Amino acid sequence: MGNVMSNKFDAIKERESNLLCNTYGRYPIAISKAKGSRLYDLDNNEYIDFLSGIAVCSLGHSRDDLADVMSEQARKLVHISNLFYQEPQLELAEKLLSTCAAGKVFFSNSGAEANEGAIKLARRYMRKVRKTDRYEIITLEKSFHGRTLSTLTATGQEGPIKDGFSPLPDGFVTVPFGNMNALRGAVGQNTAAIMIEMVQGEGGVRPLPTEYVRDIVDLCKENGLLLIVDEVQTGLCRTGRFWAHQHYGIQPDIFTSAKALANGLPMGAVLCSDEVAKGFEPGSHATTFGGGGVVSAVASKVIDIMLEERLAERAIALGQLATEEIERIRIKHPDKIVGSRGLGLLFGIELAFNGTEVWKRLLAKRIICNLTQGTILRLVPPLTIEEDDIRTFVNELDSILGEVDAS
């Protein structure tokens, strides 16, 4: 790690420890600028970015076209609150709704806030429109839905995310992943919705099997439940379709978006059918910042670029390349690589042992990716990354695996 650290890094680390709440396990590196699929540290060392701010900067970093939209809108109108009608929000809504079968959208500021809105909408729709007392949301083990009190309760993981925050809100049940009997058994008279990610990102890059999804949809229909899909990480071309649920040919009642929506500016969205949208009325849900002029204008441009540059197709092609490349080296390291999985450029490489040392060595070679669930190297690069960068990653991983012990 020696070459990653520097005196400047030590100074910034020390400065931060005196200033910020200690909530993040930071990587041992401070970034001063970013461009395209490259990050630069304080000493101007260049890194290939397979993380894109955790699946956020899908169009690459610091783009001039987005900066132009940002500054133009910032000179015209930044914030007026949601007490007023404003066009950039509507333009974005039209573009978003043209990508899917949803009928209405609500804008938020983050993924957790979008999921919080989805949960509130499901409950309120059941109470006010269906006139039932259904409020419970069923989620899957190893899911991740955010860090507000209700979204962390919905999250199917234990540990520091939940520890110390009790009492957690009522109305959430988590069932084992892939087990339809457990899911059926969890449905009761209070159940309002089932909430899933099409590919569990934080949970180890686990795509939901097609048959499982079909059974979940049937279960929802049979019991009058809403299906909520958390597309915070999987949406916006990341998996090779505009929305990951489109791989499965399903139409969720509610789905959420955030992360890549404004390519790095904070923005989220709840999308829902016209029917379910009846659950909200003036005063029932709101946010000061959601759908502000600057983020909306940027997000509109993001969608234009994603469609013009056919980034969903690109994600499929690059995901395919990564799969083939990993298979090429898996044969050389059968005791170290279990396999790869994912959809498009939400790509996971499962190691047969704890991957911390491999991750550190990649960083020392100036390659940035993420390690999740201890053994999964998660790659969520900009969708604009070059084929050669993927080959470089795999070649470096190949040489690292030749050096490390599988223990």
Ligand SMILES: Cc1ncc(COP(=O)(O)O)c(C=O)c1O
């Ligand atoms: C699937 C999923 N849902 C929700 C969230 C929470 O989003 P945010 O961090 O913007 O609140 C994340 C963040 O990683 C996520 O991956």
